[in-house]
Amino acid sequence: MSNNNRSRAEFTARYFVESSVPLARAAEVIAGEQSSGTFLALPGETDDLKERARARVARVDSLPPVLEPSLKSAFVERKEPARLFYRGEIEIAFPVDNVGANLPALLSTIAGNLFELGEVTGLRLLDIDLPADHAARFPGPAFGIEGTREKTGVLGRPLIGTIVKPSIGLLPGQTAQIVDDLCAAGIDFIKDDELLADPAYASFDARLEAVMPVLHRHADRMGRMPMYAINISGTIDEMLRRHDKVLAAGGTCVMMCVNWVGFAGVEHVRRHAQLPIHGHRNGWGALTRFPQLGFSFAAYQKLWRLAGVDHLHVNGVRSKFWEPDASVIDSARSCLAPFAGVQPVMPVFSSGQWASQAPDLFKALRSVDLMHLAGGGIIGHPQGIAAGVASMREGWEAAAEGVDLETYARSHPALRAALAHFKAV
């Protein structure tokens, strides 16, 4: 394989690899599997074909080997039990012409059978990169941070939001009542739980019909409409119909469970949509929790940026989830970082959040371009929902002014009550 065919346009994928064969060999196996190779040399694999289609090993950086494989492989055990498992990072360069602007083909190329290769005892997609003119052929976010601020009228601070709880089971009128209370409290953003799509007792249509008049009433009062991310996840036809219904009713956002709608579905809705898409990543844990397998968030968010989601969940700092805080912060940074000319996606912090996390997030990110969602942290505030929302805003005011929360709380009763109540929980 030639290493000199730099004239062809290429995109790259960077992986952590652990393998029973030396790393450079593993990289060649992966490059072959994910382009023109097979397990036998074939007469059809000519130089022309390689030049056109063959993936190229762009970089191999070894790490110290390990004595035990991270993932078992019956292939290794059958062929020749290994005593050492080589580790490192590799980068593979693929011809743009192999996939074009086809998201399923891109995924099959960078995240396909390679996870199953017998020689591989660990493989994680760490990052991807595309030439800007390649990335421009995918839809990308239509609204992003700027468009979301425009739709909500919230400038210069994070969007303070919440999830309607209980997650599922409320009747449409009950949901509308909670939304009414949240709007009265001055909330910026409300979302459905990811479990709530179109249950028999609270259909999408009934929910939208119950909630929209409430949102309009508060919009008339406030001069801006709180953004309600209603979960449209379902079949393609249902999602398009639901989007159109939200648009016609004057709503300003739709939500999709991106992993389970899938790339083709999300891209299709994105190309049709005239509203920001709130991307919920539930199921993500299965793709990322074992560190030597699956996907890093840095790669994952780029793929959904290409598909065109405008907001993407990143968990919360000190959340109820497994993830270390540093990893959550890294995720948010990656959402905000430049990527091949594709606009950023707005990171959404959620789970176990209340005012206390504001200074941590601001210090780590030096940005207010995010959504900060609190469930119990708002609805469970001892002085009520309005104080819950106020305490979140006050937390961010303190953070932006560089004042510690305890000090700021002296002159801000909602924050003070939150600190007293939630610290003790």
Next chain:
Amino acid sequence: MSNNNRSRAEFTARYFVESSVPLARAAEVIAGEQSSGTFLALPGETDDLKERARARVARVDSLPPVLEPSLKSAFVERKEPARLFYRGEIEIAFPVDNVGANLPALLSTIAGNLFELGEVTGLRLLDIDLPADHAARFPGPAFGIEGTREKTGVLGRPLIGTIVKPSIGLLPGQTAQIVDDLCAAGIDFIKDDELLADPAYASFDARLEAVMPVLHRHADRMGRMPMYAINISGTIDEMLRRHDKVLAAGGTCVMMCVNWVGFAGVEHVRRHAQLPIHGHRNGWGALTRFPQLGFSFAAYQKLWRLAGVDHLHVNGVRSKFWEPDASVIDSARSCLAPFAGVQPVMPVFSSGQWASQAPDLFKALRSVDLMHLAGGGIIGHPQGIAAGVASMREGWEAAAEGVDLETYARSHPALRAALAHFKAV
């Protein structure tokens, strides 16, 4: 929570769980997270709501605990470093009314945030079950095994097939030439590689136009058309257009990379399609290789059966992949097993296959309702492609007659050459 609300219709999900809290408690946390619960008691979670929407812990079977967590959790480390990690299997029953016939909502419910719960240090979806009238609301396979046999005219034995190789890089005329050779050799089934969708140098349209006349010519000769699973993966509009083009051209199958098209996309194509859908599962390794995380194939194939794929890949026995042979056999069995009145999906064996695996597969499955795909095992046969195909059929004849391969090979030269050649490789 009531355990007596059996009158409501429920579907179930069975999990392996490992947790820092005792198993019964972990089961309640999961049931709460995936239905009406949150981290604070909420006034809205009334008895009516619970009866309507709350998931129910149906079963808890403990296994011996372990001293080290399978997956790290910053939550556990922050809250109270655990000394024991409880393990077992649990079954959760969810109200059918929570999700209806909505595939993304079903997935968000059974495979959503629960993977990320802080208390959870291992979680794997082992199986699902649905009442038959619930399952009937999903599309399911339109063709399945019977419809595939009808389209191919192959009865009473497996479909012998191959993948056009090199995987990617051939020009349309070169693909047509290989297809011509394969058809002349009497092949039953040919598929695109999963990497090959619509490359710049061999577009879908050009490939279809080059291949279809070849298939028709051989169909006229043979009285049956070899099934060509052409990869239509792409955007929703492209997939529908490509399906229609295959149908209009007289083709008999379309292929999709199911994980990366996604549930909404596959279901949409299924509801539109008039041809069998060949489901390629590339990327599956990321979802299953760590045994205490992700999905078992038993659950996975049911989900794609609901979505309506007709064929699904299961790797091969003695393949180039990581998977133990027993696991491959279990996968195929699950594809063929009854499931809530949804018809079976045809298992597709692939990777490192040649005639030698036929007796193993037949002995294990006692069925010929499968596809047996060989790449190098057919194209790399020392006497040519026709002998490669013949050797595969002869392997299955021997298996069905209960004659060992060596004996059968005495009177069957193609099989004899395969045994001599591939055993030595």
